[in-house]
Amino acid sequence: MGKIAVLYDSLSGNTQKMAELVAEGARRLEGMEVRVVSISEADAAEVARKADGIALGSPCNLGVMSWRLKRFWDEQMEPYWMSLDGKIGCAFSSAGAWGGGSEITCQALNTILMNFGFLTFGLTDYVSKTASAHYGAIAVREPRDEEVKESCRKLGERLAEWVGAYIDRNPGLHPLVREPGRKRPGA
Amino acid sequence: MGKIAVLYDSLSGNTQKMAELVAEGARRLEGMEVRVVSISEADAAEVARKADGIALGSPCNLGVMSWRLKRFWDEQMEPYWMSLDGKIGCAFSSAGAWGGGSEITCQALNTILMNFGFLTFGLTDYVSKTASAHYGAIAVREPRDEEVKESCRKLGERLAEWVGAYIDRNPGLHPLVREPGRKRPGA
Amino acid sequence: MGKIAVLYDSLSGNTQKMAELVAEGARRLEGMEVRVVSISEADAAEVARKADGIALGSPCNLGVMSWRLKRFWDEQMEPYWMSLDGKIGCAFSSAGAWGGGSEITCQALNTILMNFGFLTFGLTDYVSKTASAHYGAIAVREPRDEEVKESCRKLGERLAEWVGAYIDRNPGLHPLVREPGRKRPGA
């Protein structure tokens, strides 16, 4: 079955809490092997290398990822460049405030994944009337509100769906097949 | 005195409400001439051309500005390219949800302004514990919460401060002079 | 077999020439059904809707896509939102100069595709010592240099590879399988 890595850096613990929710969502698909791993763990690069899909999370620091997360990709992942093409990736970020740069950080995280040849995605679905994760899941500080929590879970679930449908070649896991009644907001 | 244009496109009226709040903030500085103008008004390009500072607002549609706002710059503003350098600019956007792309839309709006030679800025200040406008002011749908409203006003106020300090050459309007007691959150 | 749409807007013809090269690259994979279509053609939205993969191209106007291309997605594609998830997408753009915003335009094009639920990608490979298409293929005006032309073709080829490997479920088309000797520059 598919392997999912939820790879994150966290200083305050907020992004770590998002990571756990993303993993919770990925586990909604039976049989997925889901691992939550901090970049400070010794085998983080190895876990990332072996994963079929990666959800990459960082605190939003100055509208960009943390320097530690960047160093991890520059140094520990760099040897694997040109050998990871075709993995599936997505992003999540916690900022100090709405408007604080979490979306822009997700975009920068997706840029790194794209540079490594990943296929990157966001969610079309609205999780609630006021929460979405179109370019990655975002939170202000710790994810507390149920809608923010669910946007993290839903991101992980979608990652598992793409890994299942495309890498494990199980078309029944495609979200348009799994959730045929998906509706547009207001529809 | 300085001339401020709050230039926007709005279909639902949400971005228009943000525009009015941005203008309200700009008027906090006495003597500023502030004009709120929709791109659909006949003299919008003329108002923009004459302004010293522009706050540019758009609905977030697909994570980018509305096509109407883009057409306005491509067609109506294009003749003025190379003659507007040095104006001061900032951005605001309303999206359907948090995480829906409003920050990324502000970044695209700033890109247009930068292409025209504007000096673009965001707010350092947090407006409240959970609201900032680091790269432009953002709202979900209509700006209803006081902190969202104040982030719009504060953006307009800052625009007026930069126009006053730099274009009108009134150093007393520099925010570090006007608000010497500005504090970091938590400080 | 897989269906590829190379969907573009072009005023000067430069982006159209890129589109033809992207299609040429996609046709390197036998059996792919490749269609080059301008957004001004009557059936453009229908072609896009039916495609498994879309390469989306726009002139770089003010560091963002053309307003016509944006209108196409806002109006003609909008009814299909929430029903296109899982298609594969990539971007290309011609600008007036290096440094003129073509990369940033590709990023905005990818943002639209991501909003529609596409999995978006760039090339890891360097096409030559000085050309890559890490976030989409870029050109200055008309694609004339062989390395620029090849970066367009290679983007189309990769799109066909992902469509073949993931949507047609033909693992032999995965680039790491097709090109096992891929090397890092300088390696």
Add this chain to the structure above:
Amino acid sequence: MGKIAVLYDSLSGNTQKMAELVAEGARRLEGMEVRVVSISEADAAEVARKADGIALGSPCNLGVMSWRLKRFWDEQMEPYWMSLDGKIGCAFSSAGAWGGGSEITCQALNTILMNFGFLTFGLTDYVSKTASAHYGAIAVREPRDEEVKESCRKLGERLAEWVGAYIDRNPGLHPLVREPGRKRPGA
């Protein structure tokens, strides 16, 4: 007179060469105090703090700045946040190839500057028929071609112009005053 800091990180020496060219351009305005400083120098943060304008340069690593440059802002500059508002900033970056992410890196550098309250800008002017620095100056590896070199110099010159016109309050240094005959390409 105005103080300009050209602040950079460089591993290969390519970005350093760009920095020297940016400084050369800034020195075209008489009386500007221009300092080129690597982030690894002991007084880099102090030089940045005292500058009126900063040109910020980084290698493009994975489409984002180097982790060292990010760490510098996260750690050494962080104590000055909320006290640097109103400085003027711009960006430059060297990548391995055209299309390799240098524009996107400049955008991320501008994001950091904007977070710190800087007014950020790019060049409207084309330096030659095929080179511009609309969102920052970019180079492939070492800046060798005259047009790439001149785009670096022109960026520095413009930074000095804005510092002179807006912070030193010398309206004669405004580029529209200094270069009244500026023409559009092809005009």
